[in-house]
Amino acid sequence: MKVVELMNRNVATCHPDEKLSVIVNKFELFNIAGMPVVEKGKLVGIICQSDILKGLKNSTMQDLTVKDVMVTNVVFVSPTESVVTVARIMVEKHINRIPIVENDTVVGIVTRGDIIKAVAECG
Numbered sequence: 001m002k003v004v005e006l007m008n009r010n011v012a013t014c015h016p017d018e019k020l021s022v023i024v025n026k027f028e029l030f031n032i033a034g035m036p037v038v039e040k041g042k043l044v045g046i047i048c049q050s051d052i053l054k055g056l057k058n059s060t061m062q063d064l065t066v067k068d069v070m071v072t073n074v075v076f077v078s079p080t081e082s083v084v085t086v087a088r089i090m091v092e093k094h095i096n097r098i099p100i101v102e103n104d105t106v107v108g109i110v111t112r113g114d115i116i117k118a119v120a121e122c123g
Contacts, residue, residue, distance in 0.1 A: 002079065002083065003080075003081045003086050004080065004108070006083065006110065006114050007100045007107075008111075009107065009108050011099070011106055011107075011108060011109045012026060013036050013106060014026065015039060016067035018066050019062070019066075020052055020061045020066065020068075020069065023035075023052065023066060027049065033048055034049065035048075035109075036074070036099045036106050041105060042105075043074060043106050045066070045067070045070035045071055046097070046099065047069060048097070051069045052064075074099065075093055075098055076099040076100065077098055078100070079102055079107060079108065086098055090115070
């Protein structure tokens with residue numbers, strides 16, 4: 001199975017200059033725990049709840065923006081990558097979500113939950 005078959009195509013993204021308070025609201029609004037960071041249409045990072053918590057150790061949320069806490073060394077794959085490979089990457093790198101990128105544009109995202117659901121449905 002290819003990752004394109006189970007990826008979420010409606011990807012909530014954010015900009016590096018957004019305030020963390022806005023991101024926390026987006027997480028709640030979209031019922032997500034992380035999202036790709038996009039600038040001028042290109043993937044430049046990823047941010048999740050744990051990144052925000054780490055950033056809050058030394059600052060207040062009103063002082064911080066996405067670029068202050070985002071991960072810039074983003075692991076991403078193409079839509080044609082196999083789900084097994086994506087699952088292996090998640091386990092090896094201890095990550096919960098992987099953006100799907102095609103022609104330098106984020107076209108989807110896959111989470112551990114998406115893979116578990118696909119496995120459960122396949123039986």
